[in-house]
Amino acid sequence: MPKPFNRQFEELLVTASGSAAAARPNAKTASTASAAASAAAPARPAPTAVTPPAHAAASPARSRNREDKDGPLFEDIRFLGRLLGDVVREQEGDAVFDVVETIRQSAVKFRREDDIDAAKKLDKMLKGLTPEQTVSVVRAFSYFSHLANIAEDRHHNRRRRIHALAGSAPQAGTVAYALARLAKSGGESLAALKTFFDTGLIVPVLTAHPTEVQRKSILDAQHDIARLLAERDQPLTARERAANEALLRARVTSLWQTRMLRDSRLTVADEIENALSYYRATFLDEIPALYADIEQALAEHGLPARLPPFLQMGSWIGGDRDGNPNVTAATLERAITCQAAVIFQHYLEQVHRLGAELSVSELLAGSSDALKQLADTSPDTSPHRVDEPYRRALIGVYARLAATARALLGDVAVSIRGEHRDAVPYASPDALRDDLQVLIDSLQARHGASLTAPRLSPLARAVEVFGFHLASIDLRQSSDVHEAVLTELFARAGVVDDYAALSEDNKLTLLLAELAQPRPLRLPYAEYSPLVHSELAVLEATRVIRQRFGERAVRNYIISHTETVSDLVEVMLLQKETGLMHGSMAATAPQAGNGRHATHAGQGAPRVSLMVIPLFETIADLRNASRIMEALLALPGMDSIVRHQGGEQEVMLGYSDSNKDGGFLTSNWELYRAELALVALFREHGVRLRLFHGRGGTVGRGGGPTYQAILSQPPGTVDGQIRLTEQGEVIASKFGNPEIGRRNLETVIAATLEATLQPHAQSPRALPQFEALMQTLSDAAMSAYRALVYETPGFTDYFFESTPIAEIAELNIGSRPASRKLQDPKHRRIEDLRAIPWGFSWGQCRLLLTGWYGFGSAISTYLDAAPDAVDREKRVALLHKMVKTWPFFSNLLSNMDMVLAKSDLAVASRYAQLVSDKKLRKQVFGRIVAEWHRTTDALAQITGHSSRLADNPLLARSIKNRFPYLDPLNHLQVELLRRHRAGTTNARLRRGIHLTINGIAAGLRNTG
Structure with missing residues (x-):
């Protein structure tokens, strides 16, 4: 038996x-x-x-x-x-x-x-x-x-909690450990730490790739099982333990009776919703809490400061068109509106709860003049809250938030309490943040600092990090698609019959000449193919999205299969055609003595709304990366474009295709060499390089422990800024559990901190x-x-x-x-x-x-x-x-x-x-x-x-x-x-x- x-x-x-x-x-x-x-x-x-x-x-x-x-x-x-x-x-x-x-x-x-x-x-x-x-x-x-x-994940959380309760030394992969290590080695200086956080940018980018095999229904059941299993670590009475087991048995039964497979292929809309579930489960709460932990750790090291939003979230879902004809302007618009609906719902719920919690009386605690002014502009007229300025102020904040949500998303996207339709919408997330700061300052000045910690300060932090867009969506498309679009545009306009057949030098000459032209290339009454309409529609939708939700909503354009400089300049021209590029390449003149070009702001110096980011994927492309970027930086007008980007330029490195092209060892080595060459080049040009690592879940695609991966990067390549993909198939395991999600985010920060402030600590003689x-x-x-x-x-x-x-x-x-x-x-x-x-x-x-x-x-x-x-x-x-x-x-x-x-x-x-x-x-x-x-x-x-x-x-x-x-x-x-x-x-x-x-x-x- x-x-x-x-x-x-x-x-x-x-x-x-x-x-x-x-x-x-x-x-x-x-x-x-x-x-x-x-x-x-x-x-x-x-x-x-x-x-x-x-x-x-x-x-x-x-x-x-x-x-x-x-x-x-x-x-x-x-x-x-x-x-x-x-x-x-x-x-x-x-x-x-x-x-x-x-x-x-x-x-x-x-x-x-x-x-x-x-x-x-x-x-x-x-x-x-x-x-x-x-x-x-x-x-x-x-x-x-x-x-x-589930049991393994629970045990990892359990062991970390045991370490913390025992007062053990900080574990590797935590910011506390990184700070202690820096201090011990003499590498820490308060000025260096402040610079790191003031100028840093760390962005995990969620992607949807064709290997996430779990249904959301299954993941939800697993989350419930994980939560119930965690409860069993707490002291429970016999009745409570039996009830817990009954609930677990019910969830396992539900799991068994739930269809494991999807009955139809995922749509982009499904992928958008799946990704948003991790914001609700983890990011919205854990990221503000992580900021608070880091600020406390810094204060213990003598740097009491409020951190800028150096940790943000990115996404490819809804904007990644490379090889996916299902991603269009409509899916991009859907992605950003769904994201906005999630963050507005979060803000509204938090403000509503604050209204219930902050019952502070003016008679007992007082309030600042700014808080009184904020309360007086509130639509609340209840006589029961006359002496409760914080509640009245929060009702006003809620009304303006609701008005903002309605203005951006319509009436049905979020659940709103009450009417208050006459409220003035917030013009930007900064305006909302300023109102919340008024409440924080008033409370802190009147012995109410402890009242800000549970919800108010985390909400203010969330506004800084997530804005009205939740996560920045990258656009991505293959270089051959851009070439096909411009070939058709040039032919219809009578500029050149076959742009694709031109040599690289002739392509660049034509592209730069067109960028200097004030007239558009696209003819208003000409017939164009569905491809041209689709690609230009995405960029036009991007322009509108940035106007509605802020510039951070979409700010990067990644070019897959970047093999030449023209692959990058083509996207600049497409931005010009859709109102995303301003100024003119003609507003440049050679600098005496060095052959470089200087731009003159008075003549309309060029600038692009979306940073043009090459993706180097194959072994050959990685070997050519520094040469391509050197040629790009030498183009007339590029110094102005880089200057308007804050003196920064991003380069993305692909792990998957380089591995399929040359194998595991060669892929890793060519990535290493490309990074060193790019660092040297950008240092020579005085431009800050930010690397975007296209890592996957498996080792063959750049996966493996993130902490060790960042610390093993070549010296100087992690300069306080890093973006890295969190690909579809591992998002659930890394971020489905809030504790593990927070730990994974902290690991990226800690490794980036160590690698930046001690770039040569890992360099052997x-x-x-x-x-x-x-x-x-x-x-x-x-x-x-x-x-x-x-x-x-x-x-x-x-x-x-x-x-x-x-x-x-x-x-x-x-x-x-x-x-x-x-x-x-x-x-x-x-x-x-x-x-x-x-x-x-x-x-x-x-x-x-x-x-x-x-x-x-x-x-x-x-x-x-x-x-x-x-x-x-x-x-x-x-x-x-x-x-x-x-x-x-x-x-x-x-x-x-x-x-x-x-x-x-x-x-x-x-x-x-x-x-x-x-x-x-x-x-x-x-x-x-x-x-x-x-x-x-x-x-x-x-x-x-x-x-x-x-x-x-x-x-x-x-x-x-x-x-x-x-x-x-x-x-x-x-x-x-x-x-x-x-x-x-x-x-x-x-x-x-x-x-x-x-x-x-x-x-x-x-x-x-």
């Missing part, structure tokens, strides 16, 4: 943590995997002998201590597992319950013992499942993953030697990666057959297509595939190739080039030194270690069996297996650790804990893919495949 689910989870923990045999995949596993795929790997080189450092193995006492600390986590997992087991048995019956347990046991045996009989038994069992059983089994294992994630070696390694890694992906005949077929890429494209997980080109199945080119589903697919089959492939070959090539054993040992020693003293290299290896810990050759071998061409299967999978061995051996040589994540036991345990309920999902997915591709097509089968995609993504805790 199968054990109850709570016993299953106890075994799960023992299986994952208890023995070396569970640390998979090992050499034997890989051999079995290779044989299973009929792809025996070439013999791998023996690793250089390395003596593990003293810290490589944890002592028994440390292990026991860790187990004690993690006891509550295990209890939560057992508890949630018991609830889920009860629900499955109640909802689906004992038969399904028993099947789930039998599959789990077989998968565990296959994992632990490389048992071929277990594999055969598993195959037979999976093939024998009815469609109904398949869906139930997949859902059961998927919800294991979801509930375990041997840096030039390290960088030279990295170039050598990068060249070898890229050669190995491209040899596999782009030069192996049939590799594209192997990829499409051995991963669920085609099925992912069918899944309703985003408004954007999975390919930038036509969605014709015949177009099977890796070049045309978006980098995000590319990485998503490798994660599903448990190879996660984008996070490691090529590294092993690079290290092997470097070591094998040694003329003798002595030189080889010197080379190994240099690699040891690099990982110990160079944060860039250390972070690179740490991220790769995490990816390898999630990979599994035995599971991947089952996906390889889906490839119909046996010769191709053997060739490609054999090369992947061989490279996996080279990579793990290289990592062991460099770090001294033979097991994965030896330096991060908590993460290692977390990953291993997932395998017993992640593996069955992979095995089920393979079986379902086999049926689907054999011609069995029905809605239930497709649903089963899509459910496995969802569950595996949840188990890995990242997707694309």
